[in-house]
Amino acid sequence: MDMSNRKITNIVIAGLGGQGVIRAANILAEAAFLAGYDVKQSEIHGMSQRGGSVSSDVRFGTQVHSPMVPIGEADYLMVLHPTQVDNNLYMLREGGVLISTRMILEEGKDLESLDADNTPLNSRNFNVGLLGVLARHIQLPEDAWISAIRKHLPEKVHEQNIQAFSYGKTLTPSCT
Amino acid sequence: MLQESRQLLNGNEAVALAALHAGVCLGTGYPGTPSTEILENFSLLGGKAQWAPNEKVAYEVGLGVAFGGGRMLVTMKHVGVNVAADPLFTSAYTGVRGGFVFISADDPGMASSQNEQDNRRYARAAGVLMLEPADAQEAYEYTMRAYEISEAWRLPVMIRMTTRVCHSKSVVRPSGVAIKPPEPPHFVRDFASLVMVPAFARPAHRRLREKLARAEEWNEQSGLNRKIMKSEELGIITSGVSFHHVCEAAPEASLLKLGMTYPLPMQTIKKFIESVKRCVVIEEGDPYLVEAIRYEGGTVDGKPDMYRFGELNVSRVRRILNGDTSPEPVPPRGKPPQLCQGCPHRMTFAVMKKYDCIVSGDIGCYTLSVLPPFETMDSCVCMGASVTVGLGLRHALPPEEAKRVVSVIGDSTFVHSGLTGIAEMVYNPPPTGHVVVILDNGTTAMTGMQEHPGTGRTLDHQPTNKLSFERVLEAMGVPNVTVTDSPPAFEDALKAALERNELSVIIMRRTCRLAEPKIQLYEKAAAKCEQQNNSQNE
Numbered sequence: 232m233d234m235s236n237r238k239i240t241n242i243v244i245a246g247l248g249g250q251g252v253i254r255a256a257n258i259l260a261e262a263a264f265l266a267g268y269d270v271k272q273s274e275i276h277g278m279s280q281r282g283g284s285v286s287s288d289v290r291f292g293t294q295v296h297s298p299m300v301p302i303g304e305a306d307y308l309m310v311l312h313p314t315q316v317d318n319n320l321y322m323l324r325e326g327g328v329l330i331s332t333r334m335i336l337e338e339g340k341d342l343e344s345l346d347a348d349n350t351p352l353n354s355r356n357f358n359v360g361l362l363g364v365l366a367r368h369i370q371l372p373e374d375a376w377i378s379a380i381r382k383h384l385p386e387k388v389h390e391q392n393i394q395a396f397s398y399g400k401t402l403t404p405s406c407t
Numbered sequence: 408m409l410q411e412s413r414q415l416l417n418g419n420e421a422v423a424l425a426a427l428h429a430g431v432c433l434g435t436g437y438p439g440t441p442s443t444e445i446l447e448n449f450s451l452l453g454g455k456a457q458w459a460p461n462e463k464v465a466y467e468v469g470l471g472v473a474f475g476g477g478r479m480l481v482t483m484k485h486v487g488v489n490v491a492a493d494p495l496f497t498s499a500y501t502g503v504r505g506g507f508v509f510i511s512a513d514d515p516g517m518a519s520s521q522n523e524q525d526n527r528r529y530a531r532a533a534g535v536l537m538l539e540p541a542d543a544q545e546a547y548e549y550t551m552r553a554y555e556i557s558e559a560w561r562l563p564v565m566i567r568m569t570t571r572v573c574h575s576k577s578v579v580r581p582s583g584v585a586i587k588p589p590e591p592p593h594f595v596r597d598f599a600s601l602v603m604v605p606a607f608a609r610p611a612h613r614r615l616r617e618k619l620a621r622a623e624e625w626n627e628q629s630g631l632n633r634k635i636m637k638s639e640e641l642g643i644i645t646s647g648v649s650f651h652h653v654c655e656a657a658p659e660a661s662l663l664k665l666g667m668t669y670p671l672p673m674q675t676i677k678k679f680i681e682s683v684k685r686c687v688v689i690e691e692g693d694p695y696l697v698e699a700i701r702y703e704g705g706t707v708d709g710k711p712d713m714y715r716f717g718e719l720n721v722s723r724v725r726r727i728l729n730g731d732t733s734p735e736p737v738p739p740r741g742k743p744p745q746l747c748q749g750c751p752h753r754m755t756f757a758v759m760k761k762y763d764c765i766v767s768g769d770i771g772c773y774t775l776s777v778l779p780p781f782e783t784m785d786s787c788v789c790m791g792a793s794v795t796v797g798l799g800l801r802h803a804l805p806p807e808e809a810k811r812v813v814s815v816i817g818d819s820t821f822v823h824s825g826l827t828g829i830a831e832m833v834y835n836p837p838p839t840g841h842v843v844v845i846l847d848n849g850t851t852a853m854t855g856m857q858e859h860p861g862t863g864r865t866l867d868h869q870p871t872n873k874l875s876f877e878r879v880l881e882a883m884g885v886p887n888v889t890v891t892d893s894p895p896a897f898e899d900a901l902k903a904a905l906e907r908n909e910l911s912v913i914i915m916r917r918t919c920r921l922a923e924p925k926i927q928l929y930e931k932a933a934a935k936c937e938q939q940n941n942s943q944n945e
Binding site: 248261271296297298318321 | 417518519542570571574575576578648652654655721722736738739740742743746747775
């Protein structure tokens with residue numbers, strides 16, 4: 232995708248409470264920040280802790296004003312739970328890219344099945360794995376990503392999350 | 408000096424950082440979304456921060472600090488200001504010596520609140536100065552300036568934030584705002600200012616109005632309001648996060664971005680209106696600016712009433728500017744939140760459903776019991792109202808209905824505003840008695856597992872004195888106090904309580920599943936610390 236004529240990159244990350252939506256958004260925002268961009272990240276806390284729908288907006292570019300991605304203007308929509316795709320699609324612009332768990336899950340299997348397969352992904356780090364998929368599109372320096380992952384996760388899971396991230400970069404996204 | 412050059416912070420973190428840099432000697436408040444992380448971050452940064460039982464207490468403790476000349480930060484969500492309103496109004500009369508800054512974190516759109524009141528009206532009603540940051544950078548700058556302003560005017564300053572300022576991260580450069588360091592606290596006797604008997608309060612009110620008139624004049628040049636002149640066709644007056652939506656929705660428009668929104672710089676506003684052909688006010692929530700400007704004779708367009716509800720965003724600002732009042736697209740519904748798997752409240756509500764209780768509810772995770780599959784909450788108004796609304800129902804309903812009324816309240820909420828309800832219950836018992844259930848899960852779960860006086864730990868999870876609910880209830884004269892932790896025992900206790908026409912309180916004590924591992928860590932650390940102290944004393 233040609234991003235040269237677009238001043239702001241808009242990403243919406245969505246899923247259910249407890250899945251690491253906010254964490255993934257924090258890592259993404261941090262990576263863009265470390266790359267020197269102006270960044271805004273917005274989310275709704277509170278009730279969403281109780282397993283309900285959660286989403287977080289991340290925007291970066293030379294100058295970002297509103298902290299919220301305008302409706303229908305997300306360049307990327309990254310969804311961490313299969314049930315949360317349909318209710319968030321309205322945020323994606325025409326030609327925008329959907330990155331979802333469909334890319335890492337076999338048909339009919341749930342997220343826990345990731346714990347048993349042979350990939351570095353599991354039911355706890357696949358949010359970072361999907362960031363790896365996103366990383367193929369948005370051109371942030373590798374060291375910014377790695378530093379951001381380290382900053383926002385406990386030390387004992389750094390390596391496995393970096394592996395999940397690298398694995399994510401090998402996957403091919405589906406487009407809408 | 409101590410500032411890093413560029414940081415990515417949300418508004419709450421930025422306020423905490425500014426409080427540290429301003430030399431605040433104490434931060435206090437009651438947890439409430441979206442304000443909670445301010446004090447937590449202030450504590451993490453090394454500031455002295457503590458949770459108060461409620462916002463009124465926090466505000467008053469803060470006032471004491473400021474009377475003594477110290478710099479103070481008090482935080483609360485918008486509805487918390489209702490609780491603190493009593494000292495708020497009179498503190499405008501007394502004024503302060505040390506910088507007194509309180510945060511009102513409003514929640515337009517009600518992401519996690521029971522109403523969407525616009526607290527800008529409080530600043531005007533009470534007569535305290537108000538600043539409205541638009542993002543984390545301004546949250547930092549305005550908090551620093553607020554201490555300076557509070558001490559210069561000897562008035563409390565309210566920083567009015569909203570969910571999208573509190574919980575949005577943006578780039579902050581904390582350098583460049585220098586204020587003079589705080590004076591060491593010291594008491595200066597001043598009856599006429601600090602003792603609000605009518606004879607002193609009457610001149611104090613006149614002093615306040617005179618101060619506010621001068622503050623309005625000062626605000627014309629305060630540097631907190633920014634004019635950006637572009638198009639002569641369209642000018643927009645705005646404040647808070649709406650400023651950023653406006654910049655994106657109407658990049659060609661001239662802007663007057665107000666940073667200090669009480670008292671308003673009316674001359675600046677009028678001049679701006681005269682400099683453009685069409686002037687529109689874009690503000691979230693109530694028509695606070697529009698009403699004030701029109702009252703002073705300014706001709707401005709406001710927003711159609713449909714945009715008074717919920718948050719603004721870029722799309723809505725575009726619609727307002729275009730005069731578009733066609734129905735807005737409704738975003739698809741997501742999955743509603745629910746009580747966690749294994750949450751102790753689940754079985755408690757299952758039992759109350761079985762006995763067809765009329766449940767007078769309260770504010771907390773357990774409010775979610777109104778949703779399927781429980782549908783076991785019949786009212787929820789404000790902190791503490793479970794006990795007292797339940798008493799009212801017991802007084803009014805015919806006996807066979809009254810006997811099914813149960814008040815349900817969480818542990819933190821009980822300390823916040825439940826105790827006075829218990830005093831009312833003991834003092835004016837309904838003919839059928841009453842049943843209160845305290846859901847004691849050992850934490851302020853809803854807002855993210857904060858401590859409170861009933862947990863026996865301070866804000867930073869260190870051991871302190873613990874408020875014993877059962878001993879307080881017994882001392883207040885409640886004849887039947889039962890403590891239980893198992894579902895069958897709870898059912899037995901509830902059944903017995905519903906059958907007798909007496910006053911009963913059942914404390915259902917079972918730790919929040921999310922908080923449990925954390926609490927175990929705190930307890931382990933405390934035990935270890937105690938062990939070390941004991942061995943040192945031997």
